[in-house]
Amino acid sequence: MVSERFASRWDTLVFVTCVGLALTVRALPENAQEAVASAVRRTLLVPFLAVEQQTTRLRAAYANAERFLAERDSAALRAIGAETLAEENARLRDLLDLRAELPPEPIAAEVLREATPTRGLTVILSKGALAGVRPLSPIVTPSGLLGVVRSVDPGRSVGVLWTHPDFRVGAMTPDGAIFGLVRPGGGGPNTMAMLLTGVPYRDSIRTGTRVYTSGFGGVYPRGILIGTVLGVVGEQEGVARTYVVRAAAHPGSVSHVIILVTRARDVGTAYGLGHPE
Amino acid sequence: MSRRGAGVRRAGVLLLLALLHFGLRPWLGDGRAAPDFLLLALLVYAIGARPGAAAIAGFLVGLLSDALRPVAFGSAMLAYAVVGYLAAWGKAVFFAENPVVAAAFFFAGVVVRDLLVLVWGGGASGMGLLVQLGVWTPLQGLTTAIVGLAVLYVFQRWLQLRLAG
Numbered sequence: 001m002v003s004e005r006f007a008s009r010w011d012t013l014v015f016v017t018c019v020g021l022a023l024t025v026r027a028l029p030e031n032a033q034e035a036v037a038s039a040v041r042r043t044l045l046v047p048f049l050a051v052e053q054q055t056t057r058l059r060a061a062y063a064n065a066e067r068f069l070a071e072r073d074s075a076a077l078r079a080i081g082a083e084t085l086a087e088e089n090a091r092l093r094d095l096l097d098l099r100a101e102l103p104p105e106p107i108a109a110e111v112l113r114e115a116t117p118t119r120g121l122t123v124i125l126s127k128g129a130l131a132g133v134r135p136l137s138p139i140v141t142p143s144g145l146l147g148v149v150r151s152v153d154p155g156r157s158v159g160v161l162w163t164h165p166d167f168r169v170g171a172m173t174p175d176g177a178i179f180g181l182v183r184p185g186g187g188g189p190n191t192m193a194m195l196l197t198g199v200p201y202r203d204s205i206r207t208g209t210r211v212y213t214s215g216f217g218g219v220y221p222r223g224i225l226i227g228t229v230l231g232v233v234g235e236q237e238g239v240a241r242t243y244v245v246r247a248a249a250h251p252g253s254v255s256h257v258i259i260l261v262t263r264a265r266d267v268g269t270a271y272g273l274g275h276p277e
Numbered sequence: 278m279s280r281r282g283a284g285v286r287r288a289g290v291l292l293l294l295a296l297l298h299f300g301l302r303p304w305l306g307d308g309r310a311a312p313d314f315l316l317l318a319l320l321v322y323a324i325g326a327r328p329g330a331a332a333i334a335g336f337l338v339g340l341l342s343d344a345l346r347p348v349a350f351g352s353a354m355l356a357y358a359v360v361g362y363l364a365a366w367g368k369a370v371f372f373a374e375n376p377v378v379a380a381a382f383f384f385a386g387v388v389v390r391d392l393l394v395l396v397w398g399g400g401a402s403g404m405g406l407l408v409q410l411g412v413w414t415p416l417q418g419l420t421t422a423i424v425g426l427a428v429l430y431v432f433q434r435w436l437q438l439r440l441a442g
Contacts, residue, residue: 026351
């Protein structure tokens with residue numbers, strides 16, 4: 001135990017310097033902040049993240065083995081039917097003279113967790129650029145959409161979850177008739193609510209309707225489950241309605257995710273058109 | 278016990294806590310109520326350190342935390358530096374090597390950290406903020422305090438403490 005009591009002038013000076021540094025870092029541009037964070041993840045944190053990754057993998061093997069087997073069996077059953085559908089789809093695209101669609105490449109990754117209170121807003125994923133992960137790749141779970149990759153290190157990547165205030169995704173109803181924009185419902189990582197905004201006033205969505213990604217914007221492929229509509233939460237008279245949506249994927253219950261790396265990023269590339277000069 | 282030997286043992290305890298943070302927490306599920314071993318390591322360090330050194334240690338722990346959770350980058354650095362400084366300063370004022378006071382010390386560390394990260398860094402508001410500060414923060418504070426007491430009891434000789442009881 002130290003014998004000195006209270007803080008000396010030196011202690012106070014060091015403390016003020018630390019606070020000043022923290023304030024300076026907070027004020028840095030986002031690119032500079034990400035560069036610092038990435039450097040720390042690639043150096044100081046490497047051994048600790050390796051320990052966490054192995055532990056997460058081990059825990060998943062023990063805790064979720066039966067669930068993984070059940071999910072694999074269900075997926076295998078669905079795949080039997082999907083093969084026929086894929087063939088039919090290819091024939092139809094051929095008839096319409098459309099170029100073959102490039103499906104997103106799935107990359108499985110573990111979710112590494114943190115202990116601070118805003119942990120539910122971002123995640124560290126165990127795969128990075130070396131595995132082919134790119135920024136703006138969607139992160140999904142078997143339940144539905146979880147988020148999007150924000151930055152990529154060689155061996156890890158950082159994902160922004162749907163709870164993050166900056167998260168937005170184009171959404172549609174299952175029949176593709178009604179479109180809107182989904183954003184977090186506010187309140188931070190402890191809520192499961194999203195908001196479906198910008199739904200035209202003339203359209204009405206029934207409670208219990210599922211909402212999927214619309215594919216607009218080019219980041220999220222069309223057809224990933226986002227959540228289920230719980231009801232109307234607000235409206236601009238005669239213009240648009242806002243619905244509250246219960247998210248399909250809960251950030252707190254996820255230990256493994258699939259990162260979808262899409263090779264075709266925009267309509268021009270997908271349809272084989274060159275970019276304008 | 279030589280000064281150097283004591284330093285090595287203290288560093289060993291801190292390293293063990295850091296390894297537990299990354300090696301044990303994934304076993305604790307969601308983890309919102311799970312003990313924060315990194316914060317605990319900082320507080321244990323602060324018990325035997327000067328406020329300035331504890332502030333630097335807090336700043337470094339905050340840097341690691343911010344790198345892992347890049348929301349409002351810098352907010353954890355500030356929060357942990359403040360917690361480290363206050364812990365070392367407060368320990369000098371009232372830390373009586375009493376188990377109840379020590380538990381309250383660890384609990385308060387979690388509360389102050391969460392308050393600063395959430396209020397200064399944002400990321401939660403309204404009901405979400407209330408749920409975090411009213412439910413998850415106290416729960417995490419409680420589990421951290423329990424583990425902290427266990428660490429102090431088990432390693433009190435290495436940490437050169439004499440806990441009553």
